[in-house]
Structure formats: C-alpha cells, structure tokens
Amino acid sequence: MRRKVSNPLALAVLAHLVMGPMHPYELGKQLKDTGKDRNIKFNRGSLYMVVEQLRKAGFVAEQETVKDTQRPERTIYALTGTGRDELHDWMRELVRDPAHEYPQFGVALSLISVLDPVESVELLRARAEALTKDLDETRAMVGKATADGVQWIFLVEEEYRMSLVEAELRLVEKLTGELSKAEYQHQWREFFGREQ
Template identity: 45%
Template sequence: MTKRKVSNPLALAVLALLAERPMHPYEMSSTLRERAKEESIKLNYGSLYSVVESLRRHGLIDVRETIREGRRPERTVYAITENGRFELVDWMSELLSVPVKEYTQFEAALTLIPVINPDDVQRLLETRLIRLDAEIATVGGVMDEMARRGMPYLWAIEADYVRALRRAEREFVRDLAEKIRNGTLEGVDLWRRAHEGGELPSEEDWMRASEHLRRVK
C-alpha cells in the first residue's frame, strides 16, 4: 500500500465531501452524520479538526473563505485542491483494488482461543451467533427502509457489505461451535484434557498431537 501523507480514513471522507463543494468542519461533521457515515468511519469533532489541519498543511485542501452567521463564531470554509483531487482518486482506487491485511478483534480472539475451556468457547460462540443474527436483521431492516423511501442502492452499499461479512462470519461461527460440540474439531480432545488437567499444552505438544492424529488417519 502507498504511504499517504495523511492516512486516516476520516481524511478520505473529508476529501470526498470537499470534492462535492467547499464546507466548514461543522458542516462536514453534520453531513457525515446525516449520511450515517460514522457507521463505517470513526468520527469525532476533535479529530476532524486535526485531520482538516493536516490536509491543509499537506496542500490537499485550502482555505476558501471565513464566514460569520449572526452571532455565531467565525467558521473557516475549506475547498479541495487539485493535488487533493488526485490524492482522493488515487487513494480510492487503491482501497478498492488492493486487499490488505486487517487485524480484527475476533481474529485476535481466535488465535488465542485455547486459553478458554472448549465448552465455554462453544457457549460464547453460540451467544455470538444470536448477536450476529440480530445485527444482520437490523442492517436488513435499514436497507429495506431505505429502499422503501426510494433511496438508491448505492447509498446503502457499505451496509450490504457489512451484512455480507456478518453472514459469512455467522456460517463460520456456527460451524466452529458445532465442531466443538460434536468433537470433530481437530485437537479438541487435547484442548479439553489440558483444561481438565489445569495446564495448557505448549506449541510442541500441539504439533505432536496433530502429527499423531495424521498418522492415525
């Protein structure tokens, strides 16, 4: 991936907004919230100001004007520069075309899963399934409501992506929980005995157990 002068996803959202029209930071924030973009891009007002200043410092946006509305404080309106437009298109092109390694919390939990008793893991995964089903239903309801209001699918495309990810995760979690329950998960017997004995096996123990299973099969 290209090393960006400003790499925060919020910066990408700011560039996209300013590609539409000049805005001041408060308008950027309210527009992102109105469009529910905080569901996909972490947003808080303090970090937005820092991102805007960083983009300005690197010549990707510039000050268009300073305005005052009634008794409100002055607000600085920003506009995207030509360099900013190039950065926006280049950055978006890379994100859409190049898969990257993303470190998710669930993946971190899976790689450390032997520290929890397998029966407890099974119950926790079944709880996760309930929550995944609820999330999938919620996203589906939002998409149905948007369609009912005549909003184009393009406006909900990130929600559909999230739903697809959750559906795939649900199938994985359901399969893993079932394999633990019925004892067909490779290594589950060693995993269970380790917790019954009160001492987790080393990586070498796991490797020897796996090699033994392969010879038996």
C-alpha cells in the same frame, strides 16, 4: 504507497468536499446523516484535526471565513486540485488492492484454544445472537432506505457489511458445532491438564 494523511476519516472528508466547500461541523453532520459513521469512527475533535492535517498537506484550503451574529467565526474549506488527485488515487488503490486487515475477532480466534471449549461455545452463541441482531437491523435500515428511494450505490458499504456478518455467522456456527463435540472437549482437557 505511503500517504501524507492516511486516516480513513481524511478520505471521507476529501470525498465529501467533492460536493462543495464546507465547514468541518457541516462535514461531520453529513458523515453522520449518510451513515458513514458506521464505518468510520470519529468525533468532533478528530474531524477538526484531520481537516488541519489535510490543509497542511495541501489537499484542502481555506476558502473563506464566515462570521454571523449567532455563531463564532467559521472557516469553510474547499478541495484543492491536489486533494482531488489524492482522493482518486487513494480510492483506486483501496478498491483495486486487497489489504490484509487485522480484525480483533481474528486475533481472538487465533488464541481461542486457551478458553475452555464449553465457555467458548457459550461466548460464540452470544456473539451469534449479537451478529444476528446487527444483521437484522442493517437489513431493515437498507430496506427502509431503498423504499425511500436511496440508490443502491449509496448503500453498497452496508451490502458489504451484511456479507461479512453473514460469513462470520456461518463460521461461528461451524466453530460452535466443533467445540461442542465431546471428543474435542476431552482432547482439550487432556492437553491443558484439566481432565476430571
């Protein structure tokens, strides 16, 4: 289904407005405070742009404009009934229907044979180190959040992230082993005309 606004940030905005009307700055703060910025990249400009797109689509509406002496005028946005329907329909689709994604590492793997296998092994080992560090940091963050009483449902995207990183690490280790084999390195040099 083609959506009027298909940016993942729009989905996060709709989801956060379920909790009540907010100003875009407050929305951005909540997204960062809840760690959603680990999965959804945004900046202040893109957030305001998405809120405007949602307003034009009828998914959010201006509820009120607040003016106090300390700050400039701020517009508070609320979720509309149509926006709530869009949120639920979109979430059902994302949870139910697998979609083929095109991650950059998948592109790199599909073309890795152009690199010298010795160099590929070095690069993959560096990637494994970075992945291991990311995995350790995520585990520590989830452990702290759990100890602080955060319910598991609010950490499920981090569980998903850790599962993906663990799977990628296994693949990287397997690939490193295969690329390290003298037989493959010989075949590669023969094929690419670099036999010494």
